[in-house]
Amino acid sequence: MFCWLSRLCGELSTPTRRTTQLIWSSAARSMVLSSQRIPELSSFVARTNTCGELRSSHLGQEVTLCGWIQFRRQNIFLVLRDFHGLVQVVIPQDESAASVKKILCEAPMESVVQVSGTVISRPPGQKNPKMPTGEIEIKVKTAKLLNSCKKLPFEIKDFMKKTETLRLQYRYLDLRSVQMQYNLRLRSQMVMKMREYLCNLHGFVDVETPTLFKRTPGGAKEFVIPSREPGKFYSLPQSPQQFKQLLMVGGLDRYFQVARCYRDEGSRPDRQPEFTQIDIEMSFVDQTGVQSLIEGLLQYSWPSDKDPLVVPFPSMPFAEALASYGTDKPDTRFGMKIVDISDMFRNTEVGFLQDALSKPQGTVKAICIRKGAKYLKRKDIESIRKFAADHFNECSLMGKLRLECADLLEARGVVLRDPALFSFLWVVDFPLFLPKEENPQELESAHHPFTAPHPSDIHLLYTEPHKVRSQHYDLVLNGNEIGGGSIRIHNSELQHYVLDTVLKEDVKLLSHLLQALDYGAPPHGGIALGKQSILF
Numbered sequence: 305m306f307c308w309l310s311r312l313c314g315e316l317s318t319p320t321r322r323t324t325q326l327i328w329s330s331a332a333r334s335m336v337l338s339s340q341r342i343p344e345l346s347s348f349v350a351r352t353n354t355c356g357e358l359r360s361s362h363l364g365q366e367v368t369l370c371g372w373i374q375f376r377r378q379n380i381f382l383v384l385r386d387f388h389g390l391v392q393v394v395i396p397q398d399e400s401a402a403s404v405k406k407i408l409c410e411a412p413m414e415s416v417v418q419v420s421g422t423v424i425s426r427p428p429g430q431k432n433p434k435m436p437t438g439e440i441e442i443k444v445k446t447a448k449l450l451n452s453c454k455k456l457p458f459e460i461k462d463f464m465k466k467t468e469t470l471r472l473q474y475r476y477l478d479l480r481s482v483q484m485q486y487n488l489r490l491r492s493q494m495v496m497k498m499r500e501y502l503c504n505l506h507g508f509v510d511v512e513t514p515t516l517f518k519r520t521p522g523g524a525k526e527f528v529i530p531s532r533e534p535g536k537f538y539s540l541p542q543s544p545q546q547f548k549q550l551l552m553v554g555g556l557d558r559y560f561q562v563a564r565c566y567r568d569e570g571s572r573p574d575r576q577p578e579f580t581q582i583d584i585e586m587s588f589v590d591q592t593g594v595q596s597l598i599e600g601l602l603q604y605s606w607p608s609d610k611d612p613l614v615v616p617f618p619s620m621p622f623a624e625a626l627a628s629y630g631t632d633k634p635d636t637r638f639g640m641k642i643v644d645i646s647d648m649f650r651n652t653e654v655g656f657l658q659d660a661l662s663k664p665q666g667t668v669k670a671i672c673i674r675k676g677a678k679y680l681k682r683k684d685i686e687s688i689r690k691f692a693a694d695h696f697n698e699c700s701l702m703g704k705l706r707l708e709c710a711d712l713l714e715a716r717g718v719v720l721r722d723p724a725l726f727s728f729l730w731v732v733d734f735p736l737f738l739p740k741e742e743n744p745q746e747l748e749s750a751h752h753p754f755t756a757p758h759p760s761d762i763h764l765l766y767t768e769p770h771k772v773r774s775q776h777y778d779l780v781l782n783g784n785e786i787g788g789g790s791i792r793i794h795n796s797e798l799q800h801y802v803l804d805t806v807l808k809e810d811v812k813l814l815s816h817l818l819q820a821l822d823y824g825a826p827p828h829g830g831i832a833l834g835k836q837s838i839l840f
């Protein structure tokens with residue numbers, strides 16, 4: 305599943321407080337919204353209708369439904385569920401229908417049944433306005449038990465809290481929940497809209513690139529696949545980066561792919577070893593062009609039951625993001641910016657401050673927690689102090705502290721990060737290189753080694769490479785990096801210099817790409833939405 309979309313879906317779909325019925329209806333609606341035509345939901349299968357579609361307009365119709373038994377009330381009613389919604393079924397009570405009654409009353413919850421009968425109006429006073437099918441019910445004539453359900457490890461109902469481990473162990477049961485159904489359908493709908501936007505409206509070509517590949521220097525660790533030839537291995541690609549650049553050399557001009565990527569980095573909440581990204585590359589484009597494309601793409605594919613996106617998204621230089629938010633992926637839904645107050649303490653006699661300021665690049669920084677005194681308890685202050693001490697030597701300390709304070713305030717009931725807000729932000733003007741974590745004397749690419757230097761800094765590449773800014777841009781949503789890309793180096797000599805002299809990589813591994821750049825490679829750039837984080 306696209307990590308970034310799954311996360312976005314998580315953020316987009318906050319149905320916990322709505323009733324199950326309303327959510328089922330919105331999951332169903334999202335399917336209809338995805339295309340101009342209402343899809344045929346019962347073609348080719350053993351039902352005439354879906355449970356969720358029946359309304360007063362179907363009164364009198366003979367229908368056959370298939371679904372799972374969600375509830376049963378006093379052996380008189382049962383509620384049947386399918387992917388589209390819920391419908392009430394009246395269990396016949398007369399002697400002649402004893403066998404039907406037996407099936408419907410004895411089948412355990414979550415058993416799969418097929419029922420046939422007539423759509424009738426609910427008696428006066430028994431209509432349920434909260435249920436999209438609440439005006440009608442099914443008077444059953446025949447019923448078939450298609451498969452019985454054993455005792456479940458947890459109830460499917462969404463309000464039942466279950467642990468992540470249990471959910472993963474029984475993922476197929478978890479998928480029956482409203483939330484999961486909604487997420488997967490929303491993802492599918494968004495991807496369809498994205499394809500529509502890219503291919504039909506803007507002439508992009510969907511190209512599948514290989515997944516058995518060779519090692520790419522730099523970047524994440526790659527998965528290695530043994531081959532049948534002793535000592536020879538394949539690598540799974542971290543992304544289709546090289547392929548998409550080669551497609552530009554091949555004159556494809558506008559490429560995209562819903563691409564599977566693999567990074568052997570272990571799992572974290574926002575990272576998975578395999579994930580999907582919307583991968584894009586264009587020839588003859590600049591940074592503004594890529595950014596406008598992505599804004600248009602997201603606006604076009606944005607779920608129509610959410611507030612429309614306002615574009616262009618704001619933009620922030622990397623240096624400002626770091627100074628004011630302590631991170632290159634700021635959550636701009638709330639303030640509490642980091643302020644440098646070193647100047648106020650230049651002549652201080654407070655020992656530890658003097659000490660800090662006397663160090664090279666030593667600073668004193670503060671975060672103002674408005675009404676902190678009112679909301680934060682003594683133990684909160686203590687935990688902030690401990691957090692600061694535990695993370696003291698990380699430079700991203702202030703950014704983490706800002707988020708920690710936000711968590712504490714929210715735990716005390718202050719709403720800082722509106723869950724309904726989607727705060728997109730472009731972070732730009734990244735450095736081209738960063739000191740390597742394990743050896744700060746050496747440099748590594750901040751994005752990847754194919755990223756072009758900022759035109760105004762290109763002269764510094766040969767003298768002070770660490771000062772060069774790049775044409776790399778990241779898209780951030782509510783504090784998560786959901787995409788990133790760059791304008792690429794299309795000059796073979798420059799690419800060779802970066803790989804060989806600056807990054808000290810083995811250029812032989814990329815000789816094919818260097819050679820391709822020599823054969824009339826057009827200027828090009830691109831982006832991938834997904835990265836290792838959110839939406840997909």
Ligand code: ASP
Nearest residue numbers: 543545789790830831832
């Ligand atoms: N291949 C890059 C990545 O996956 C994205 C890009 O530069 O287009 O991070």
